Structure formats: C-alpha cells, structure tokens
C-alpha cells in the first residue's frame with residue numbers, strides 16, 4: 001500500500017517516517033521547498049529524539065521519499081493523509097486555509113479512487129468541507145470519481161513523538177464507508193504487534209475526540225495549578241496532594257503536575273478553537289474559559305513570586321533562567337511560559353541570562369537581540385552573579401546541578417523552581433532560599 005502525507009511538519013514527518021518504518025511506501029509532501037531539500041540532504045528541520053536516524057534509514061532504504069509536488073503523486077497512492085497546520089485565526093477558530101488548499105489540489109488532479117484522511121486537528125464539520133471542496137473541483141472537471149474522506153486525529157506528544165506513534169494508547173478513526181474502514185485497518189495492521197486498539201467511529205465524533213482530549217488534559221493542568229495556589233495559602237503541599245489523588249485509578253497519575261503554566265502549539269490553540277466552535281453553536285464552555293484564564297495567570301506566577309521576594313524592586317537585578325522551550329526534549333518555543341516571563345523581566349529592568357540545552361537558537365530568533373538578554377553557552381554561566389535562578393523547563397540536565405558550585409556563583413542564593421523538581425529541604429539546609437509552585441514555605 002502506498003501513502004502520501006501532505007504537510008511535512010511535526011506530525012507529517014513523524015507519521016510518514018513511522019509508517020515507512022513499519023514497511024509502507026510513503027511520500028512526504030510539503031510546499032516548503034527549503035524543508036524538502038533539507039530532508040533530502042538528511043537534515044531534519046525539528047528536534048525530536050530518535051527521529052533523525054529513522055528518517056535517514058527509511059529514506060536510504062527507499063521506503064520514504066520527499067517532494068513538493070502533490071499533484072504528481074496523487075494518483076500513485078491509495079491514501080492521502082493531510083497533516084498541514086491549522087493555526088489559530090484572529091478570532092481563535094482553527095484556520096482551515098491549508099487543509100482546504102490540499103483538498104482543492106486533490107480535486108483538481110485525481111483520476112482514480114483515493115481515501116483522503118485528515119490528521120490535522122480540525123473542528124467538527126471539516127471532513128464534510130474537505131469532501132465538498134474535492135467534489136466541487138471534480139464537478140468543474142465534469143468527472144465522476146469515487147473518493148472517501150476520513151478523520152484520524154493524532155495524539156503524539158512532542159519530545160516523545162516516535163514512541164507515542166509506534167505505541168499509541170489507541171488510534172481514533174472516523175469513517176463514512178466500509179471501504180475506508182478496510183483500507184485504514186489494513187494500513188494500521190503492522191502496528192497491531194504493539195497491541196493497540198483502533199477505535200472506529202463516525203467522523204464528527206473523531207474530530208471532536210481530538211479537541212476533547214486536549215481540552216481535558218489542559219483542564220487537569222489548570223485544575224492542579226489552581227489547587228496549588230490554594231495549597232500555598234493553606235499550608236499544604238501540591239506534590240503530596242498529587243500523589244494522594246493520582247493513586248486513585250479513577251483519576252490517574254498523569255498530567256497532574258503543577259507548574260508555571262502549559263504552553264506549546266496545541267493546548268492553547270485547541271482550547272481556544274473549541275471555545276469558539278461552542279460559541280458558534282450557542283454553547284458556553286465555561287470550564288474551558290476558566291482553564292485558559294488560570295493558565296494565563298499561571299504563566300505570570302514566577303515573575304510575581306520574584307517580584308514579591310524583592311518587594312517589587314527588580315530594576316538592575318540579574319536573573320538566570322533555565323529552560324526556554326515549552327517543555328523538555330523539544331526546541332519548540334510556541335506559547336512557551338519562558339516568553340511571558342522574560343518579557344516581564346525585561347520590562348521590570350532586569351538583566352536576563354538564559355540557557356536551554358536545545359532551544360537557544362529558536363529562543364534567540366523569537367526574542368531577538370536585546371541588550372538586557374544574554375544567551376549563555378553553559379547552564380552555570382547563566383547563574384553567575386545572579387540575584388535569582390528561575391527554573392522554567394525541567395530538562396534532565398537541570399535536575400542535579402552542583403549546588404555547592406551554584407552557591408559560589410550566585411550573588412543571592414535564591415532558587416525559584418517553576419516545575420517543582422528540587423528538594424526543598426536539601427536546598428534550605430545548604431543555605432538557599434527555595435520557592436516552588438504549590439507548597440507553603442518560610443523565608
């Protein structure tokens with residue numbers, strides 16, 4: 001079976017590569033020529049553990065190929081996956097421009113049956129829109145050609161994408177015909193050795209499942225961040241509370257970590273898009289509006305704590321920042337809490353010394369050149385002569401620093417831990433002032 005993946009971004013590249021690894025013939029298509037040229041040269045445009053070697057291996061084995069020309073491969077494949085971006089429009093809704101561009105190209109060029117599967121995160125009704133867009137193009141050409149549309153949303157996480165794709169908890173597939181169901185069952189058959197489940201359903205339910213999943217995960221995080229604030233106020237410890245509630249199998253352990261807010265390309269945009277869809281249908285998603293509001297406040301929490309510590313007098317202070325990407329194991333800076341923090345620090349007149357193991361270039365590109373920001377080559381350089389260290393992203397290399405070295409380097413031994421990774425007792429005993437999220441402390 002031959003498959004085309006349209007949109008060789010994050011999801012498209014992981015999907016195409018993993019399908020090829022499972023023995024399928026895959027052509028990855030993107031309109032970005034620069035990206036496709038780089039991939040052909042073995043240069044992977046994103047940082048994702050384990051992906052580079054799989055891309056190179058499958059490309060050299062001939063199962064994976066790259067092109068900018070969708071029209072040229074439409075009639076060579078049985079299934080086309082559309083994995084193009086669906087960025088937020090000005091009003092928060094998902095912009096379907098790229099999804100519909102792909103549909104138009106298919107309708108303009110197809111000469112035989114094809115199954116068009118949307119992998120991008122799209123609002124309910126998009127598959128129907130893809131169908132009518134393709135049909136319109138066929139009508140213009142005066143052709144009657146059978147085709148199917150389906151929805152197969154993707155649930156991978158950045159930083160663990162290959163593993164998530166190869167060992168998914170489930171694969172959700174929305175179909176409208178037995179033919180489409182058979183084709184997708186066959187496509188996913190090689191993955192069955194990993195014992196996962198395909199959940200077939202109608203198309204609108206599949207489209208909604210993706211948003212509901214991300215909205216539920218974002219809700220858990222904002223809920224825990226909200227409870228963390230209460231823990232601080234009443235003298236409880238959010239880490240203990242997490243262990244206590246997470247052991248209830250009805251609640252589960254995952255996605256209960258309080259911190260300095262969620263970021264990334266998906267939770268913020270998908271929560272917004274779902275609220276927008278709901279409002280278009282006169283449904284008020286009050287819970288999700290609160291989830292967004294709590295998260296926006298949570299992204300300010302490190303700055304607020306720092307400001308409280310220095311009684312609002314931050315001008316001229318030097319602040320070390322560890323971790324810039326929105327989470328570890330990625331160079332993705334989209335909606336990263338570090339950006340909100342750094343903007344506030346600069347506005348308050350601080351000098352920022354920032355370090356991230358992977359996202360430095362991307363952070364520099366986004367933040368630009370600013371005389372008050374230094375991007376350091378080493379994590380310890382970022383705390384030299386600093387008045388505080390703010391841990392924003394919990395990369396592994398930050399977990400066990402040499403505290404004795406840190407103590408010598410810092411001007412004021414003040415650690416503000418935005419991801420609750422350090423041992424408060426150990427740091428206090430060593431003479432640091434330690435603060436984290438959701439735990440009462442004494443200064």
Ligand SMILES: NC(=O)C1=CN([C@@H]2O[C@H](COP(=O)(O)OP(=O)(O)OC[C@H]3O[C@@H](n4cnc5c(N)ncnc54)[C@H](O)[C@@H]3O)[C@@H](O)[C@H]2O)C=CC1
Pocket residue numbers: 006007008009010011012029030031032035070083084085086098101102119120121122154155156157158265266
């Ligand atoms: N990034 C992630 O971790 C996940 C993303 N998603 C969803 O998957 C979709 C794609 O996300 P990403 O991969 O992050 O996007 P991305 O922005 O990394 O990649 C999108 C790619 O599509 C290409 N493109 C745009 N129009 C095209 C066209 N007409 N023909 C061919 N290529 C075209 C762009 O050049 C770009 O390379 C979004 O809907 C997102 O919400 C779902 C699960 C995980």
Ligand SMILES: O=C(O)[C@H]1O[C@H](OP(=O)(O)OP(=O)(O)OC[C@H]2O[C@@H](n3ccc(=O)[nH]c3=O)[C@H](O)[C@@H]2O)[C@H](O)[C@@H](O)[C@@H]1O
Pocket residue numbers: 121154155156157158159214217221254255256257258259260261262263264265266267326327
């Ligand atoms: O639709 C998507 O694109 C993807 O969005 C998320 O994946 P991702 O954005 O890569 O990252 P997550 O691991 O979910 O983390 C998102 C944010 O939440 C934060 N987070 C996560 C977990 C937690 O307990 N607490 C917490 O603050 C992280 O620090 C990060 O900023 C979902 O987890 C994926 O299932 C989904 O496919």
